[in-house]
Amino acid sequence: MKKVVVSGIRPTGDAHIGNYLGAIKYFVDLQNDDNECYYFVADLHALTTHPEPSILKKAVPEVVKTYLACGVDPKKAVLYVQSSAPAISELFMLLSNIAAVPLLQRCKVYQTQIKEEHKNDNFGLLGYPVLMAADILAHQANLVPVGEDQIPHLEMARDFAQAFNRRYKEVFVEPQAMLKKPIRIPGIDGKGKMSKSKGNTINLTDSYENIEKKLLVAPTDPKRARRNDPGTPNACPVIFEMHKLVSSKNQVKTINEECKRAGIGCRDCKKILIVNMEKMIKPIRERYKELETKPFIITEILAEGGEKAQKHIEKTIDAAANTMGIFRY
Known part of the structure; x- marks a missing residue:
């Protein structure tokens, strides 16, 4: 039933x-x-x-x-x-x-x-x-x-x-709750969760250019001051957390390892995320634009x-x- x-x-x-x-x-x-x-x-x-x-x-x-x-x-x-x-x-x-x-x-x-x-x-x-x-x-x-x-x-x-x-x-x-595994989406400003009222969102209708513009200025590991400094992925308040949600498990694993040994820089890490974010949003954005007509x-x-x-x-x-x-x- x-x-x-x-x-x-x-x-x-x-x-x-x-x-x-x-x-x-x-x-x-x-x-x-x-x-x-x-x-x-x-x-x-x-x-x-x-x-x-x-x-x-x-x-x-x-x-x-x-x-x-x-x-x-x-x-x-x-x-x-x-x-x-x-x-x-x-x-x-x-x-x-x-x-x-x-x-x-x-x-x-x-x-x-x-x-x-x-x-x-x-x-x-x-x-x-x-x-x-x-x-x-x-x-x-x-x-x-x-x-x-x-x-x-x-x-x-x-x-x-x-x-x-x-x-x-x-x-x-009597209804029963379907509890989803909590998903915390960080805001692009690194100050708490993503929220319309805070203006720290990536919208489902954002263009590639807007996604890139927003993520390139997002904060990263505050202790990683130079490109050659080893990073701490879990201290990255936005980018690494978003990778966990939109990138493949293999990519997340590789980024985690490379960041820790300074094999990848923050900007390169952001560019990977931008590509993956666009891959997720593009079909939604295109269907939305079609429905607008x-x-x-x-x-x-x-x-x-x-x-x-x-x-x-x-x-x-x-x-x-x-x-x-x-x-x-």
């Missing part, structure tokens, strides 16, 4: 290699493993940060083009926009009535966003885990691919499912995907509503 897999991405601007290696590539693998996959663009979640309407409207199809360019196949997975399945919003409302406010306030992700990232404190942020639970439970998802930072939200989705099933009757499947394809895929998603979840939403005493007249 096929497993139901659900996951989504917020439309927050140009996708970078961290998005691809950390999430989208995994989505492609899951669809090819004969799972029943539902991948969505989380436009409702994006509203919590008050994006400009024009920017959000433009960002949604860009995310879809990225999905498609990276290999998500609408013949194997349902691709839709969150707001195109309005039954999810209804389930959000139903689940809100069993979600304890103190539990939401204790959520570490919520506390971090309010205290450290200084985001506006609004109900959308507080209720974020409830909407995420609705995204998952609506599809009766068995498996949810998540990173470690999303585990608390998934646990809350399980809590809501258990609370509902216990209080009324068993309606929801065919906007009608995106519209058709999203219309069909939204219809399929809505149809798939209606039975579950109706069951939950009826169980709570809400009937359609």
Whole structure:
């Protein structure tokens, strides 16, 4: 029996290699493993940060083009926009009535966003885990691919499912986490992970020239001052870490050995990475550019995907509503 897999991405601007290696590539693998996959663009979640309407409207199809360019196949997975399945919003409302406010306030992700990232404190942020639970439970998802930072939200989705099933009757499947091996993509500035907000990314639409420009100035081993000095690959905050992700095992092994004996210089090491990075990004970039000339394809895929998603979840939403005493007249 096929497993139901659900996951989504917020439309927050140009996708970078961290998005691809950390999430989208995994989505492609899951669809090819004969799972029943539902991948969505989380436009409702994006509203919590008050994006400009024009920017959000433009960002949604860009995310879809990225999905498609990276290999998500609408013949194997349902691709839709969150707001195109309005039954999810209804389930959000139903689940809100069993979600304890103190539990939401204790959520570490919520506390971090309010205290450290200084985001506006609004109900959308507080209720974020409830909407995420609705995204998952609506599809009766068995498996949810998540990173470690999303585990608390998934646990809350399980809590809501258990609370509902216990209080009324068993309606929801309890989803399980699909924990990926953590992939830490360093930013090109060497200051923490790659992030759009920090402007330290290599985007999936970057040209060869842009990739080269960004990587040639990336920091390397700070103690290797001269070409003939032996290096310490693991002290290289960007280049060697990226080699581990995009270069072959044999290349990584050779670079590690040659760097330690000063057989290869930092610039030469960067040039190898640039070639390998371009090899990975080029097919994605070219497919993305092709899709830009065919906007009608995106519209058709999203219309069909939204219809399929809505149809798939209606039975579950109706069951939950009826169980709570809400009937359609």
